[in-house]
Amino acid sequence: MLFAKDASKENILVRGARVLDPVEGVDSTLDVRIDGGVIAALGTDLDPNSHRVIDAGGLVLAPAFVDPHVHLRTPGREDEETIASGTAAAAAGGYCAILAMPNTDPVVDSAATLGSLVEAARAEAVIPVGFLASITKGQAGAELTEMGELANAGAAGFSDDGVPVASAGLMRRALQYGSVTGRRIALHCEEPTLSRDGQMHEGDVSAELGFTGYPSVAESLMVERDLALAAYERQPLHLLHLSAWESVQALRRARADGVQATAEVTPHHLCLTDEAVRSLDPNRKMNPPLRAASDRTALVEGLKDGTITAIATDHAPHARHEKEVPFEAAPFGVTGLETAFAAVYTQLVEPGLVALGVVLERMSAGPARAYGLEEPQIAVGRVANLVLLDLNASYRITEDAFRSRSVNSWLLGETVKGKVRATIAAGRLVYRA
Amino acid sequence: MAEIRVMREDLRPPAAPPRRHFISIKEVTREDVERLLATARTFERSLEREVKKLPTLKGRLVINVFYESSTRTSSSFELAAKRLSADTMSIKSSGSSVDKGESLKDTAITLGAYDPDVIVIRHPQIGAPHLVACVTDAHVVNAGDGKHQHPTQALLDLYTMREELGRLEGLHVAIVGDVLHSRVARSLIQALALMGAHVTLVGPPALLPRGIEAMGCGATTDISGIAAADVVYVLRMQRERMEEGANYVPSLREYTARWGVTPGRLRAGQKVMHPGPMNRGVEIDPRVADHADALIETQVRAGLVTRMAVLYDLLTSGPVEVKTETVLEVA
Numbered sequence: 075m076l077f078a079k080d081a082s083k084e085n086i087l088v089r090g091a092r093v094l095d096p097v098e099g100v101d102s103t104l105d106v107r108i109d110g111g112v113i114a115a116l117g118t119d120l121d122p123n124s125h126r127v128i129d130a131g132g133l134v135l136a137p138a139f140v141d142p143h144v145h146l147r148t149p150g151r152e153d154e155e156t157i158a159s160g161t162a163a164a165a166a167g168g169y170c171a172i173l174a175m176p177n178t179d180p181v182v183d184s185a186a187t188l189g190s191l192v193e194a195a196r197a198e199a200v201i202p203v204g205f206l207a208s209i210t211k212g213q214a215g216a217e218l219t220e221m222g223e224l225a226n227a228g229a230a231g232f233s234d235d236g237v238p239v240a241s242a243g244l245m246r247r248a249l250q251y252g253s254v255t256g257r258r259i260a261l262h263c264e265e266p267t268l269s270r271d272g273q274m275h276e277g278d279v280s281a282e283l284g285f286t287g288y289p290s291v292a293e294s295l296m297v298e299r300d301l302a303l304a305a306y307e308r309q310p311l312h313l314l315h316l317s318a319w320e321s322v323q324a325l326r327r328a329r330a331d332g333v334q335a336t337a338e339v340t341p342h343h344l345c346l347t348d349e350a351v352r353s354l355d356p357n358r359k360m361n362p363p364l365r366a367a368s369d370r371t372a373l374v375e376g377l378k379d380g381t382i383t384a385i386a387t388d389h390a391p392h393a394r395h396e397k398e399v400p401f402e403a404a405p406f407g408v409t410g411l412e413t414a415f416a417a418v419y420t421q422l423v424e425p426g427l428v429a430l431g432v433v434l435e436r437m438s439a440g441p442a443r444a445y446g447l448e449e450p451q452i453a454v455g456r457v458a459n460l461v462l463l464d465l466n467a468s469y470r471i472t473e474d475a476f477r478s479r480s481v482n483s484w485l486l487g488e489t490v491k492g493k494v495r496a497t498i499a500a501g502r503l504v505y506r507a
Numbered sequence: 508m509a510e511i512r513v514m515r516e517d518l519r520p521p522a523a524p525p526r527r528h529f530i531s532i533k534e535v536t537r538e539d540v541e542r543l544l545a546t547a548r549t550f551e552r553s554l555e556r557e558v559k560k561l562p563t564l565k566g567r568l569v570i571n572v573f574y575e576s577s578t579r580t581s582s583s584f585e586l587a588a589k590r591l592s593a594d595t596m597s598i599k600s601s602g603s604s605v606d607k608g609e610s611l612k613d614t615a616i617t618l619g620a621y622d623p624d625v626i627v628i629r630h631p632q633i634g635a636p637h638l639v640a641c642v643t644d645a646h647v648v649n650a651g652d653g654k655h656q657h658p659t660q661a662l663l664d665l666y667t668m669r670e671e672l673g674r675l676e677g678l679h680v681a682i683v684g685d686v687l688h689s690r691v692a693r694s695l696i697q698a699l700a701l702m703g704a705h706v707t708l709v710g711p712p713a714l715l716p717r718g719i720e721a722m723g724c725g726a727t728t729d730i731s732g733i734a735a736a737d738v739v740y741v742l743r744m745q746r747e748r749m750e751e752g753a754n755y756v757p758s759l760r761e762y763t764a765r766w767g768v769t770p771g772r773l774r775a776g777q778k779v780m781h782p783g784p785m786n787r788g789v790e791i792d793p794r795v796a797d798h799a800d801a802l803i804e805t806q807v808r809a810g811l812v813t814r815m816a817v818l819y820d821l822l823t824s825g826p827v828e829v830k831t832e833t834v835l836e837v838a
Contacts, residue, residue, distance in 0.1 A: 273633075278721035284633055284654030284693055287717065354634040398612050400632035402653055 075230040076171055076202035076447065077195035078161075083111025083501040087122045091130035091462060095137055095452040096431035097439045106135060108458040111501020116454060126503070130462055133495055136434045137450035138170030138459040141411065142260075142338060142441040143235070143314060143386035146203070148191070150179030154480050155391040157191070160411070161200040163389075163478040166507070167411040168461035170201055170450055170499035171442070176208045177236035183208040183219045185227040192228050201499040204230030204447070209248045209259065215240050218248060225255035231445050233260040235314055236361075238296055240266055245300065249309040258336075258445050260312040261300050263321070264362070268292035273402055275317075275348040275365045283351065285402070288363050294320035301328040301335060310334035312444045315388050317343050317362035319372035326381045336444035338386035339373050341414045342484050345421040346370075350484075356397045356404035357484045360390070377436060378428055384441035385433070387414045391480030408484045412476055417485060419465065419492030430465075460498040467493035528647040529817050530636045531656045532697040540665065540701060546816035547666050547809070554590070554812065564593035567624040567822055572614070572639075573650070574600040574630040579783055579807055580650050580659070584627050587814035593624070611635055612642055619643030624822055628652075646821040654690050659817055660782055661694035663809040665702060667802050668738055670809070671778060676703040681733040682724075683768060684742030684790050687714045687755070691782045692742055696722050707732050710742075710766060713755045730766050734774060741768050741781045744790040763789055770794050778802055 086108040093104045093116065105120040106113060141164060147155040155163075157174075164172045174191075176182035182191065182205060191205050207229040211217045213236065221232060232252060239245045239261065252259045269292040274280050276287025297313060301324060304311045316322060316337050325337055342360060347367050350358045358364060376382040390407025397404050410417075415437065422428040439449040450459035471485040497505040529535075553561060569588040573581050581597065588595040598618070605614060611630070618626060619642065626645040628636050633653035640647040651657040669675050680699055686692045686708050696719075699706050706724035708715055709732045720726055733739050744762060749755065756762045768779065769792040779791075779801045787793045795801060 276717055278718035281716035281718040282693065282722055284656070284690060286654075289717075354637050356634075395610065395612075398638070399610060400630065400634035400638055400652075402632040402634065 075228060076204045077192050077228070078199040078202040078500060079197055081502050084503055085109055085125040086128060086498065086503060087120060087125040088128045088130050088135055088460070088462065091133050091135035093135045093452055094431065094434065096435045097449065098451055098453055100452060106452065106460070108498070108501065111458055113452065113454055113456050113458050116452070128462065128496060134463040134465060135452070136461050136463060137438040137452055138461040138497055138499060139168045139415065139437040140441040140447065140450065141169050141172040141387050141389070142384055142444055144172045144174050144389045144411065145177070145391065145407070146174040147391055148178060148194070149187070154393055155478060157194050157203060158198040158200065159477060159479045161203055163411040163476065165200050165497050165499060165505040166477050166494060167413070168415055168463070168494040168497050169411065170459035170497065171204070171447060172201065173204045173206060173230050173445060175233060175235040176206050177213060181208050181213050182206070183211050185223045188224060188227045188229060200504050206231045206233045206260065208232065209234045209239055210244065213237055215244065218251060221251055221255045225257050229257060231258040231260055233262065233314065235260065235262045238262050238264040238266060242299060242303065246303050246307065249303055249307045249311065253309050258310060258312050260314050262314050263293050263296035263300060265292045265295045268295065272363070273359070274351050275363045277348060277366050279348045279351060290318035290320055290365055290369060293318045293362055294324055297321040298324045301325065301333055304335060305331065305333045313337040315340050315343070315362055315386065316373065316382060317365050317369060319369045322372045322376040322381055326376065329381060336383045337381070338384040338441065339377060339382045340386060340388045341410055341417040342408060343370065343373055344377065345417050346484065354401045356399065356401050357408055357482050357486065359401055359404050359406055360388070360408055361406035374422065374427055378432060383436065384444055385414065385418060385436045386441060387411055391478055392482045394481065397482045408482050409478050409480055411478060413471060413483055413485045413490070415463065415494060416490040416492045420490045424491060458498045458501045461494060462496040464493045464495050465491070467491065469493060527821055528640050529658055529821065530640065530647060530649040532658045532661055532694045532701065537701050540662070540698065543662060543813065543816045543820055544666055544669060546819055547812040550812040550815045560590055560592055562592050563819060564588070564591040564822055567593040568621065569593045569595050569625045569627065569818060570618055570623040571595065571597040571627045572618065573597070574605065575651065577629055579810060580629065583810040583814050584650060587811055587818055591815055591818060593818065611638055615639040615642050619645060625818060648817060648821070651690055654688055656694050657690040658694050659814055660691050661698035662817065663806060663813040664695055664780060665698055666809040666813050667780065667806050671802055671805065672737060678704040678738065679707070679736045680704055680738045680740055681707045681709055681736035682740045682742060683709045683733060683766060685714045685744055686710055686719065686742065687716050688745050689742050695740065696724050700724070707736065709733055711756045711762065730772060733772060736777065738778045738780060739768060739773065741779065741791045743782065743784065744786055746786065759789055767792060768795055776800065780806060782806070
């Protein structure tokens with residue numbers, strides 16, 4: 075389900091890092107020796123032999139990140155992102171695997187389109203990438219795609235991300251048929267008749283600024299519908315980019331009732347509220363929108379208690395000229411691959427809101443589990459998927475540092491803490507800074 | 508490349524703008540408003556003379572860019588600039604390069620190349636004046652951006668109320684109608700709150716935005732809420748917003764029956780205002796519109812002098828005081 079260009083696996087010795095794997099329960103200063111891309115030894119004073127040595131004193135070595143929600147804009151908008159640029163950006167962000175959404179032009183709804191992406195990934199992907207196919211043909215919400223054939227062709231899951239599956243009847247059929255593919259269905263929850271023309275969260279700020287509101291109930295109502303269908307059909311599902319307090323509540327109840335639901339939240343929803351829209355900066359415009367402080371608090375709580383199982387960037391590159399317009403005319407979405415860890419570390423871990431171990435788990439094992447991908451682990455015999463983090467590095471986010479083809483980051487100009495120093499993905503050193 | 512990068516960085520609104528603009532009431536202080544109202548009054552006196560033109564802004568360039576149709580705002584800005592002897596240019600979206608798909612940023616940069624002192628802009632999208640302020644060196648005046656702000660309208664309304672009622676502090680103003688779609692209402696609520704007046708919003712539930720009370724006003728769906736007000740400010744019921752299927756109200760007929768401002772719903776002596784253009788027989792009864800207590804024509808006159816005050820204030824340094832008034836008299 076994941077594809078990357080073939081490259082020789084490496085022999086690397088990461089020396090003297092604080093090795094931190096929340097799943098394995100490891101937290102100590104160790105050397106990690108990688109032979110042919112596989113973790114061969116953990117210990118102290120390991121012999122470097124002829125291995126490439128990375129001196130990691132003072133740094134944290136953790137399982138590399140998995141991003142379950144990326145827009146690679148390929149095919150169709152290669153000016154905004156390509157598989158090569160998107161995976162390079164992901165490598166710089168500490169990721170060892172990413173999943174790309176199918177809302178491209180054309181939509182990834184046929185084995186032919188998917189096949190061409192797989193081929194391209196094998197030629198140019200710096201790190202392993204998986205591709206979701208759409209639930210409905212053309213994401214038009216009318217007819218199911220040929221999910222069986224798509225799964226055979228390598229689809230990592232199914233989603234109509236960007237638009238909701240408006241029809242409850244069709245959603246039910248998707249859950250039923252999706253079960254035979256063994257792939258997860260991921261849902262963008264939005265009741266379109268409630269969110270119509272919405273520009274930002276409906277509340278005090280939208281009332282004052284005059285923007286058409288996109289109420290939180292537009293999301294939570296659909297979350298409730300889809301959880302009810304999943305419970306009825308006894309099928310698992312994954313909820314994309316939750317933003318509202320009510321959605322977290324509904325998910326917590328459903329999980330307690332035994333529904334197999336996983337869910338993700340973005341760094342921007344964890345770090346910002348609708349107050350940020352007062353700047354009228356088009357890089358504060360996303361779908362779902364930034365919500366109230368109480369929603370943000372609920373998302374952080376949900377992340378901590380495991381109701382929300384993954385942090386996903388929803389990396390959405392947009393051309394410069396399309397964002398350099400009045401807020402109302404701008405498209406939804408911001409980039410995030412290269413800033414996700416720093417954002418969450420700066421806003422949640424440093425102030426003591428969430429433990430580092432929880433963040434590391436939600437950025438790695440959590441998202442991998444949601445789609446049945448192999449979880450990155452620091453253990454002997456496992457393929458090396460590692461990220462080396464400098465928690466003390468403080469720096470300013472600037473455009474010229476981005477590997478992504480687009481620069482529509484909500485963090486431009488901000489000073490953050492926590493820097494990725496190296497990424498090892500599928501046994502290969504793919505990024506070093 | 509380096510230059511483009513500078514633009515992009517500039518898109519983030521600066522904390523302390525180097526140039527002064529008049530984009531939102533939120534950005535001005537009570538002192539600013541007092542100064543602008545006093546300046547407007549000075550100009551009102553100067554307009555009573557036979558020769559109405561003042562040389563104050565001679566050699567300055569004011570460009571009016573209107574992306575939406577407008578009669579009173581565009582004409583009063585143009586006349587305000589002319590009365591102050593500024594050169595003026597008016598660009599409308601139809602018949603300009605906007606028709607050819609030029610972006611607002613590019614249009615603003617093009618106009619900026621003429622080194623205008625002021626760009627007055629009306630645009631259907633929230634945030635358009637901010638964008639213009641970021642890519643040109645001109646002072647930017649917001650003549651209405653989407654549903655966001657219309658700050659010179661609020662200023663002329665304050666001027667009208669103070670001239671007619673002698674005060675703003677403690678005044679009670681009821682704003683009636685479609686608040687949801689109204690930039691006039693948003694600016695006016697902030698302006699009245701800034702000056703110590705009380706505001707009650709009255710309208711159908713779906714047209715009173717959720718959370719609007721956080722701006723410091725009351726809100727009710729009951730039209731009898733206008734009874735206690737010193738001023739009843741009637742908003743235009745925007746027919747273009749009542750597209751089929753929106754269902755903000757079942758029909759204009761039903762709106763008029765329940766929220767129309769009629770003689771029977773007013774007390775003697777209550778002043779009535781309307782930003783125009785009116786839909787007679789919809790939000791306002793013709794008998795109310797034509798009554799002596801209606802200040803609608805006064806508002807239009809106030810529009811000229813307050814816009815003169817805004818242009819003057821942006822282009823001259825320091826507050827307007829008695830000394831300046833003397834200079835004006837000499838001129």
